[in-house]
Amino acid sequence: MKHTHAEENYLKAIYMLSEGEERLVSTTAMAELLRTRAASITDMMQKLHHKGLVVYRKYQGVTLTETGKQSAIKILRKHLLWEVFLVEKLKFGWNEIHEIAEQLEHIDSDILIDRLDHFLGNPYCNPHGIVIPNADGKIVTKPRLLMTDVAEGTSGIISAIKDDSVAFLQYLGKRNIYLGAKMTVIEKIKFDESMDVTIDNQYKINISRKITDNILITL
Amino acid sequence: MKHTHAEENYLKAIYMLSEGEERLVSTTAMAELLRTRAASITDMMQKLHHKGLVVYRKYQGVTLTETGKQSAIKILRKHLLWEVFLVEKLKFGWNEIHEIAEQLEHIDSDILIDRLDHFLGNPYCNPHGIVIPNADGKIVTKPRLLMTDVAEGTSGIISAIKDDSVAFLQYLGKRNIYLGAKMTVIEKIKFDESMDVTIDNQYKINISRKITDNILITL
DNA sequence: ATAATTTTTTAGACAAACCTAAAAATTAAT
DNA sequence: ATTAATTTTTAGGTTTGTCTAAAAAATTAT
Numbered sequence: 001m002k003h004t005h006a007e008e009n010y011l012k013a014i015y016m017l018s019e020g021e022e023r024l025v026s027t028t029a030m031a032e033l034l035r036t037r038a039a040s041i042t043d044m045m046q047k048l049h050h051k052g053l054v055v056y057r058k059y060q061g062v063t064l065t066e067t068g069k070q071s072a073i074k075i076l077r078k079h080l081l082w083e084v085f086l087v088e089k090l091k092f093g094w095n096e097i098h099e100i101a102e103q104l105e106h107i108d109s110d111i112l113i114d115r116l117d118h119f120l121g122n123p124y125c126n127p128h129g130i131v132i133p134n135a136d137g138k139i140v141t142k143p144r145l146l147m148t149d150v151a152e153g154t155s156g157i158i159s160a161i162k163d164d165s166v167a168f169l170q171y172l173g174k175r176n177i178y179l180g181a182k183m184t185v186i187e188k189i190k191f192d193e194s195m196d197v198t199i200d201n202q203y204k205i206n207i208s209r210k211i212t213d214n215i216l217i218t219l
Numbered sequence: 220m221k222h223t224h225a226e227e228n229y230l231k232a233i234y235m236l237s238e239g240e241e242r243l244v245s246t247t248a249m250a251e252l253l254r255t256r257a258a259s260i261t262d263m264m265q266k267l268h269h270k271g272l273v274v275y276r277k278y279q280g281v282t283l284t285e286t287g288k289q290s291a292i293k294i295l296r297k298h299l300l301w302e303v304f305l306v307e308k309l310k311f312g313w314n315e316i317h318e319i320a321e322q323l324e325h326i327d328s329d330i331l332i333d334r335l336d337h338f339l340g341n342p343y344c345n346p347h348g349i350v351i352p353n354a355d356g357k358i359v360t361k362p363r364l365l366m367t368d369v370a371e372g373t374s375g376i377i378s379a380i381k382d383d384s385v386a387f388l389q390y391l392g393k394r395n396i397y398l399g400a401k402m403t404v405i406e407k408i409k410f411d412e413s414m415d416v417t418i419d420n421q422y423k424i425n426i427s428r429k430i431t432d433n434i435l436i437t438l
Numbered sequence: 439a440t441a442a443t444t445t446t447t448t449a450g451a452c453a454a455a456c457c458t459a460a461a462a463a464t465t466a467a468t
Numbered sequence: 469a470t471t472a473a474t475t476t477t478t479a480g481g482t483t484t485g486t487c488t489a490a491a492a493a494a495t496t497a498t
Binding site: 440442443445448449455458459460461462463464 | 476477479483488494
Binding site: 245246257258262265277278 | 446
């Protein structure tokens with residue numbers, strides 16, 4: 001099913017506010033998030049109810065139907081993949097990407113998203129660490145480890161960075177540390193809590209405790 | 220100035236139909252191109268006239284004002300850059316890209332386009348050889364040469380491919396020949412009219428007359 | 439030059455997505 | 469348990485972009 005621009009925004013908003021659960025979402029909460037008026041929310045909820053995308057009962061709030069949820073997840077997937085593109089390929093800072101991704105998420109082409117996903121190396125999550133739903137709408141949450149706690153000899157895929165300051169991002173860029181890269185702990189140095197690691201099995205670098213505290217990996 | 224989705228489509232249509240010249244564009248021509256009705260065109264032309272983007276006189280057709288032309292060129296630039304992205308980065312075939320680029324061209328962010336342009340290596344033209352206007356709306360047409368006619372020792376940037384069959388595109392892909400690559404004629408072989416060339420000064424390959432007939436370069 | 443044809447415009451409607459202001463329902467407070 | 473406050477909905481209106489059908493202008497044919 002294809003939705004209008006506006007419908008997509010509402011579906012995504014409900015999904016965000018109910019955090020993937022069954023929780024009822026209130027009209028005012030949505031109005032605030034979407035920067036619109038409560039009356040507009042009501043209008044749209046009635047429309048989406050008729051379309052079978054939400055369950056809406058007057059004065060009670062809404063939940064997504066399974067169909068509606070799948071649509072919302074698809075939009076979210078697009079949003080997150082474009083965010084990865086903007087950061088990893090176009091070198092945007094993390095603060096600048098949301099607004100642009102809000103536009104890009106409405107581009108309608110399944111094959112485009114497939115290819116973008118592949119082009120980006122099938123990233124596990126966006127720069128902020130939010131897990132990207134896979135092509136069939138499943139959200140596979142792998143356990144994540146703080147780099148600091150990884151044992152010697154262990155490899156993992158860099159899947160999120162906690163600090164999003166420009167300084168840190170530049171540090172990472174210079175050392176070719178990027179989302180989706182494979183990082184392997186070669187040796188942990190007790191003295192200063194730093195560690196020697198390799199990136200993509202290629203070259204060895206030493207990263208300090210401050211750095212390891214800000215990198216999350218999936219095994 | 221910011222325009223609506225629809226306004227942008229109309230501006231681009233006028234620009235396409237007048238081929239960058241002052242030529243008057245008729246209502247029916249636009250209706251056909253935009254797959255809409257003549258009455259809708261009239262409505263929009265009156266609106267754009269009020270906004271100062273076109274000069275419209277009843278029953279006489281429209282032309283773009285300088286402002287309107289600059290807007291149209293900006294949209295075209297975005298369209299063409301996204302097409303390069305789709306082909307060069309996401310490996311789309313040339314037939315599949317237009318529809319997607321029609322959507323992407325409406326994404327509103329100057330910085331996004333700047334960075335995309337840079338990411339793509341500031342391409343001179345789209346895969347079909349249409350020149351991409353630069354950031355300040357100028358269309359710089361460099362003379363283009365058929366590869367076949369290039370003298371030994373000469374280098375140029377691949378700027379268009381005439382044949383867009385899947386077979387040819389695959390041939391190019393395999394040999395790492397892509398839009399924007401630097402091609403240098405090492406030796407022209409009289410016997411079969413083939414030539415030895417290097418791609419990006421890196422490796423030498425031999426390309427037949429049939430190939431050179433389908434590659435255009437700018438010096 | 440007049441009639442026939444085609445093109446273009448006007449007039450009036452409609453759907454989508456929003457709004458404001460007032461009414462109704464729910465929730466909180468005494 | 470009423471009253472007060474808040475939330476939500478309804479009713480009616482606006483803008484954008486589309487449409488159809490009819491009128492007007494321009495073009496082409498006789």
